[in-house]
Amino acid sequence: KAGVTQTPRYLIKTRGQQVTLSCSPISGHRSVSWYQQTPGQGLQFLFEYFSETQRNKGNFPGRFSGRQFSNSRSEMNVSTLELGDSALYLCASSLLGSGEKLFFGSGTQLSVL
Amino acid sequence: AQSVAQPEDQVNVAEGNPLTVKCTYSVSGNPYLFWYVQYPNRGLQFLLKYITGDNLVKGSYGFEAEFNKSQTSFHLKKPSALVSDSALYFCAVRDNAGNMLTFGGGTRLMVKP
Numbered sequence: 168k169a170g171v172t173q174t175p176r177y178l179i180k181t182r183g184q185q186v187t188l189s190c191s192p193i194s195g196h197r198s199v200s201w202y203q204q205t206p207g208q209g210l211q212f213l214f215e216y217f218s219e220t221q222r223n224k225g226n227f228p229g230r231f232s233g234r235q236f237s238n239s240r241s242e243m244n245v246s247t248l249e250l251g252d253s254a255l256y257l258c259a260s261s262l263l264g265s266g267e268k269l270f271f272g273s274g275t276q277l278s279v280l
Numbered sequence: 281a282q283s284v285a286q287p288e289d290q291v292n293v294a295e296g297n298p299l300t301v302k303c304t305y306s307v308s309g310n311p312y313l314f315w316y317v318q319y320p321n322r323g324l325q326f327l328l329k330y331i332t333g334d335n336l337v338k339g340s341y342g343f344e345a346e347f348n349k350s351q352t353s354f355h356l357k358k359p360s361a362l363v364s365d366s367a368l369y370f371c372a373v374r375d376n377a378g379n380m381l382t383f384g385g386g387t388r389l390m391v392k393p
Contacts, residue, residue: 171323200381210324210370210383223380257323265374265381266312266331271323 168193171260171272179278185246188275192239192260198222199241200265201233204255204274213256216241217264245277253279282307284373284384292390293361301356301387303371313354314372314381315345324370330354341365361391 172191180186192199200223201213212225216235233243239260245252255276259269283306293299305311312331316324328339335347345356354371371384 202383209385212380212382215380222378225380259324264378266376266378268326268329269316269324269381271316271325273321273323 171258171270173256173258173272173275175275176273177276177278179280180248181280182248182250184248185244186248186277187242187244188256188258188277190241190243190258190260190272192241192258193270196260196262196270197239198261198264199235199239200259200261200269201241201243202257202259203227204257205253210257213243215265222264248279250279253277282373282375282379282382284371284382286369286371286384286387288387289385290388290390292392295363295391295393296360299358299361299365299389299391301369301371301389303354303356303384305352305354305371305373307373307375308377310376311354312374312376313345313347314374315339315343315354315356316370316372316383318368318370318386320367327356327369361389363391363393365389366391 174189198217200215203211215223219235230246235241255274257274259271314329315327318324330337330347338344374381
């Protein structure tokens with residue numbers, strides 16, 4: 168069974184640009200959540216989707232958005248990039264949500280110059 | 281608001297010795313508690329979880345964790361450390377109302393030969 172796939176693996180952008188990250192969950196998983204990992208702030212929750220509906224949202228500005236498609240694949244978008252958005256963005260999937268075991272992808276390393 | 285504290289940024293232990301990685305939490309109601317491990321350049325991997333039942337939870341790779349309600353702690357333990365256990369360990373908590381998963385800041389475990 169394929170694991171959680173995140174693309175691209177690495178991304179370099181400049182301030183003011185926008186970026187879209189993609190996550191393909193494990194087949195059959197309906198919940199996808201996103202996290203931002205930085206050395207100083209640790210793991211911060213961005214949002215969780217279940218069956219195309221946003222179920223929870225973390226404390227991030229509106230520049231961060233996401234969506235989930237009918238096949239459970241998810242994308243997150245960051246507009247008007249800032250230097251502080253440089254981070255490892257991790258996606259996790261599960262059958263039903265965050266109350267059970269999460270399967271994480273390897274992440275997308277975003278660098279904003 | 282729920283929160284997780286991992287008071288030690290780094291834990292050093294000699295191979296073969298027992299190890300403990302500490303975690304305390306704050307949450308409304310009964311907690312869902314998790315431990316995840318992150319190896320370099322990888323996403324997080326699930327180790328174990330506590331929802332209800334026996335206070336001692338056994339997980340992957342010989343790890344176990346003890347739930348202590350009165351001390352609101354969920355320390356990770358292993359009787360005999362291996363060099364390959366060296367990694368970044370995260371404790372996480374969620375309430376039982378379906379809210380988001382909150383992670384601690386992480387503890388780096390270094391096992392010396």
